[in-house]
Amino acid sequence: MNLLTSNRFKLRYLEAADASAKYLNWLNSGVSEFILNKPESNSGLVAYIEEQLADKDVYFYGIFTLDTDEHIGNIKFIIKGKNRDCVEMGILIGEKAWHGKGVAKEVIECFARHAKQQLGITKMQLGVDSANTAAVSAYYKIGFKVVDDGRNDGGLTMLWEF
Numbered sequence: 648m649n650l651l652t653s654n655r656f657k658l659r660y661l662e663a664a665d666a667s668a669k670y671l672n673w674l675n676s677g678v679s680e681f682i683l684n685k686p687e688s689n690s691g692l693v694a695y696i697e698e699q700l701a702d703k704d705v706y707f708y709g710i711f712t713l714d715t716d717e718h719i720g721n722i723k724f725i726i727k728g729k730n731r732d733c734v735e736m737g738i739l740i741g742e743k744a745w746h747g748k749g750v751a752k753e754v755i756e757c758f759a760r761h762a763k764q765q766l767g768i769t770k771m772q773l774g775v776d777s778a779n780t781a782a783v784s785a786y787y788k789i790g791f792k793v794v795d796d797g798r799n800d801g802g803l804t805m806l807w808e809f
Contacts (some may be wrong), residue, residue, distance in 0.1 A: 651708070656750070658708035659701065659716040661721065662774045665709055666692040673741030682739055682789040691773065699723065710740070710754055717744045722754055724762070724771075734762060751785045758808050771807045776800075 650665050651658040666689055674685040674692070686692040699707035704726040709718050721739040727733045740750050755771070762768035771789070778801065786805050795804035 651757050651761055652713065653753045654720075655713055656754055656757070657711050657713055657716075658722065658754060658757065659711065661696050661707050661709045661739050662700075663693045664694055665718065667718070669740065670721075673720075677743055678743060678746075679739060680739075681779045681782070682763055701757075706734075706758070708754075708758075710750065717742070720750065720760055721754060722758070724758060727772070728766070728770075729744070731766075732768055733772055736771050736773045751782070755789055759807075763809060769808060772809070773805050774802050775805060776802050 649660040665701050667784075668689070671689055671692055673679055673684075674676075674682065679685060686695045691800070698705070699705045702725075706724040710720040710722060711718050719742040720738065722738045724734040724736050727735050736755065738751055738755070740746055759771060771791075772794075773786065775786065777783065777796075783803065783805075786807075789807060790809065791805040791807040793803050794806045
């Protein structure tokens with residue numbers, strides 16, 4: 648599952664070579680406002696990517712356009728639960744030009760189809776800051792539901808059973 652495709656995008660495992668100045672800029676700009684524990688240097692970014700690749704429970708993809716192969720963001724899934732039927736998900740659409748264009752919905756649903764068929768995964772969970780209204784709205788459109796809105800950090804825990 649190191650390459651998945653949807654109508655407009657391909658998801659492929661990130662590699663150390665993807666640790667570009669552009670990617671690092673996303674992490675130091677407003678588009679990553681709600682991302683925690685961000686690498687601050689290129690070497691830190693390379694180390695982070697390699698750490699994700701070494702973990703067999705992590706699927707860490709770059710989101711690339713099919714037509715131009717432009718790297719526009721990343722999405723990560725971590726297998727969770729004693730039954731290994733759930734993944735925890737995080738996403739960053741780094742390129743502002745792609746915000747509000749349904750990228751998250753398309754790539755999350757793409758992974759869900761493959762995860763269900765190939766891994767028996769039937770649930771996806773995520774944490775989101777309640778102030779990130781665009782993300783919360785996008786997750787509701789996919790089918791996520793709030794399962795915990797009482798977190799002390801102002802966040803929501805959302806779950807999608809597919």
